[in-house]
Amino acid sequence: DTEVTQTPKHLVMGMTNKKSLKCEQHMGHRAMYWYKQKAKKPPELMFVYSYEKLSINESVPSRFSPECPNSSLLNLHLHALQPEDSALYLCASSQVYRGRNTGELFFGEGSRLTVL
């Protein structure tokens, strides 16, 4: 199984809603990532988890709250978002061996979020 599965594929939410995006992988990878991608732009790194601990937060607003409950699962909790947060949210994972990232990230297809 070399897949990263993201759910839901599409999400529409209001600015007062609370919702979550989910990402799952069963490749035994110990690093997981959230990226945000606006149309016609490159993916922007948001968060990196390593061994279920947050290792990188790229100054993301607190209305985005990541969670890594176990080594296979990564969530992104969304609360009080703005319309400009509408984007494709990509999850990725990679293998870590003796503290070193193998360099090969496996990406999911993304969750397309629309904030009304």
Place this chain on the structure above:
Amino acid sequence: DAKTTQPNSMESNEEEPVHLPCNHSTISGTDYIHWYRQLPSQGPEYVIHGLTSNVNNRMASLAIAEDRKSSTLILHRATLRDAAVYYCILSGTVIYNQGGKLIFGQGTELSVKP
């Protein structure tokens, strides 16, 4: 974060080789050079990465300049399926020292003509 510079777009003919350049003059000694591509409506896909020596895999070859300030991704025979945005990215690999911090630049949009 060290920066990469790529042409915005390139065109290729089907079944011909494609050389996608990337400049990274501020690369540090521990930075790996990664290439990813993103096909329309899909997440990015790993292509290849290397440190100093040229690298080959089933998808492509990576040629790294001796001074490491530039590199070239080589697709040996372009197919229509290779039409995508190609990203050249620098990153260290030590996860506890910002390793795994892959920052995507603008990339090169490759179109392939039949």
